[in-house]
Amino acid sequence: MGPVDGEEVVHGPTGQGEKIFVSVRLRPLNEKEIAKNDVSDWECINDNTILYRNNLSVSERSMYPTAYTFDRVFRHDCSTSLVYEEGAKEVALSVVSGINSSVFAYGQTSSGKTYTMSGITKYTVHDIYCYIKKHNEREFILKFSAMEIYNESVRDLLSSDSSPLRLLDDPERVTVVEKLTEETLRDWDHFKELISVCEAQRQIGETSLNETSSRSHQILRMTIESSAREFLGNDKSSSLSATVNFVDLAGSERASQSQSAGLRLKEGCHINRSLLTLGTIVRKLSKGRNGHSRNTLLFASCAKEVATNAQVNVVMSDKALVKQLQRELARLKNELHSSGSDCLTSDFAKLLKEKDLQIEKLQQEVSDLTLQRDLAQSQIKDLLQVVGDDMPLAELESLDPHYPKLRVRSSWELENQTSEAPIWSGTRFMSRVRSFDASQYSDGHSTTSSGDNLFQLPDLEETLLNENSSPRLSVSFLKVAGSDMCQEKIEEENEEDLEDICRVVRCIEKEDRATNIYIGSNSNISPKQIY
Numbered sequence: 001m002g003p004v005d006g007e008e009v010v011h012g013p014t015g016q017g018e019k020i021f022v023s024v025r026l027r028p029l030n031e032k033e034i035a036k037n038d039v040s041d042w043e044c045i046n047d048n049t050i051l052y053r054n055n056l057s058v059s060e061r062s063m064y065p066t067a068y069t070f071d072r073v074f075r076h077d078c079s080t081s082l083v084y085e086e087g088a089k090e091v092a093l094s095v096v097s098g099i100n101s102s103v104f105a106y107g108q109t110s111s112g113k114t115y116t117m118s119g120i121t122k123y124t125v126h127d128i129y130c131y132i133k134k135h136n137e138r139e140f141i142l143k144f145s146a147m148e149i150y151n152e153s154v155r156d157l158l159s160s161d162s163s164p165l166r167l168l169d170d171p172e173r174v175t176v177v178e179k180l181t182e183e184t185l186r187d188w189d190h191f192k193e194l195i196s197v198c199e200a201q202r203q204i205g206e207t208s209l210n211e212t213s214s215r216s217h218q219i220l221r222m223t224i225e226s227s228a229r230e231f232l233g234n235d236k237s238s239s240l241s242a243t244v245n246f247v248d249l250a251g252s253e254r255a256s257q258s259q260s261a262g263l264r265l266k267e268g269c270h271i272n273r274s275l276l277t278l279g280t281i282v283r284k285l286s287k288g289r290n291g292h293s294r295n296t297l298l299f300a301s302c303a304k305e306v307a308t309n310a311q312v313n314v315v316m317s318d319k320a321l322v323k324q325l326q327r328e329l330a331r332l333k334n335e336l337h338s339s340g341s342d343c344l345t346s347d348f349a350k351l352l353k354e355k356d357l358q359i360e361k362l363q364q365e366v367s368d369l370t371l372q373r374d375l376a377q378s379q380i381k382d383l384l385q386v387v388g389d390d391m392p393l394a395e396l397e398s399l400d401p402h403y404p405k406l407r408v409r410s411s412w413e414l415e416n417q418t419s420e421a422p423i424w425s426g427t428r429f430m431s432r433v434r435s436f437d438a439s440q441y442s443d444g445h446s447t448t449s450s451g452d453n454l455f456q457l458p459d460l461e462e463t464l465l466n467e468n469s470s471p472r473l474s475v476s477f478l479k480v481a482g483s484d485m486c487q488e489k490i491e492e493e494n495e496e497d498l499e500d501i502c503r504v505v506r507c508i509e510k511e512d513r514a515t516n517i518y519i520g521s522n523s524n525i526s527p528k529q530i531y
């Protein structure tokens with residue numbers, strides 16, 4: 001991380017895992033230490049490496065490394081301003097571009113964490129205001145909140161109420177501190193006021209290592225929302241929102257070192273437990289590559305290995321969100337409609353195909369029936385011709401007009417029954433001998449017994465074999481499968497002809513002439529071949 005000026009400090013997310021930036025700052029010896037002629041155990045040999053120069057025994061040297069390398073190492077004479085510029089600014093100011101970030105201070109009691117974090121927080125807020133001033137095209141809102149974790153309870157540092165706050169996990173896995181005060185910053189002075197309140201509220205206790213030791217972990221939180229003024233209030237408006245945390249951890253120390261007892265010891269236990277948990281998390285996140293957790297540097301070494309993935313937080317306005325949802329709804333409706341119409345089209349095509357097949361079938365039937373009708377008409381014509389040839393016209397005309405009319409039954413079933421059964425064999429119509437009671441088909445004029453009107457339709461084969469069979473008259477007709485309607489039509493059309501035939505038949509009966517009729521479509525036997 002190089003130095004950045006206050007204007008364009010923010011880099012967009014790389015989309016790749018980024019390592020935690022770890023820097024180490026050495027504090028100068030304080031008056032007490034100087035008075036005791038203490039010397040620092042650590043020496044910065046360059047901007048990245050720190051060396052432990054205490055006289056370790058040979059066995060200790062083999063256990064602990066003496067040189068540590070970090071992203072940046074700051075000598076004891078470095079200013080906080082430089083530490084901020086080169087060690088924290090880029091990360092902290094990413095908040096203005098919608099990227100969350102956190103700056104932690106970890107170290108032994110009295111090592112200078114609060115001193116450094118306080119400076120970094122102030123520099124950051126200062127630079128945020130500078131950034132806002134230079135980016136008039138966007139509207140910014142700064143919100144500030146502060147809390148401390150003391151003896152594992154969360155407390156609001158901007159409230160006089162010291163009762164612990166609850167931690168809630170929201171669905172986006174962001175931990176929310178319930179009822180935490182969040183002040184909207186008016187200006188720089190307002191921020192300074194709030195910082196003063198926090199400092200006054202923070203749990204401070206005197207330890208042998210630090211007269212004003214922080215006994216709690218402090219988290220100062222700055223949330224920045226920004227929107228382009230051009231789109232404010234319209235559908236395109238969307239905001240960036242991000243938070244930067246400044247975490248000043250309580251001092252890590254050994255109870256024996258801090259010579260604490262009672263309340264201080266209890267605090268120390270809680271502090272160490274929470275720091276231990278933090279250390280465990282950091283070690284796990286750093287994939288456990290470094291098993292040493294003996295001191296701050298080892299902790300920092302682990303932290304250095306932790307990879308993060310920065311993301312820009314875009315917050316949509318209500319209007320933009322509604323608009324987007326409406327577009328999504330319209331898209332889904334379209335999808336549904338097109339997939340529905342596909343189904344309908346497919347069903348409709350299937351139905352059409354079925355109907356076409358039915359129409360084709362019916363057309364075929366009509367064609368067959370037309371053929372049969374023509375054939376029947378032709379045969380009737382021939383029959384009439386034959387009968388007419390055998391009987392003088394005058395005699396035919398003199399027939400009793402009241403003689404019971406005969407109708408041709410369409411059934412070939414048992415005697416006197418009306419059920420229908422098709423007779424169709426190949427290309428040949430087969431007539432079968434059936435008898436029926438003509439009285440059933442009379443027009444009501446007849447009072448004769450059934451025996452008088454019983455007409456026998458002789459089986460052709462029988463007839464052919466027995467030319468001298470009983471002089472009964474037989475009339476046969478055709479019924480073709482599935483042709484009821486057409487049959488009716490044929491019946492109607494030929495009714496008059498048939499009545500005429502019946503009259504003729506009666507005459508024939510009178511003359512006691514045997515006439516066996518075979519009506520067939522077989523061309524080998526023409527209607528002329530009638531015996």
Ligand SMILES: Nc1ncnc2c1ncn2[C@@H]1O[C@H](COP(=O)(O)OP(=O)(O)OP(=O)(O)O)[C@@H](O)[C@H]1O
Nearest residue numbers: 027108109110111112113114115210213214250251
């Ligand atoms: N870089 C520095 N230059 C000058 N003085 C410093 C520096 N760092 C720390 N100090 C001084 O050292 C003392 C302890 O510092 P500080 O309170 O920040 O330590 P700490 O790590 O926060 O301790 P604790 O964990 O006990 O709160 C303070 O008096 C502070 O002013």
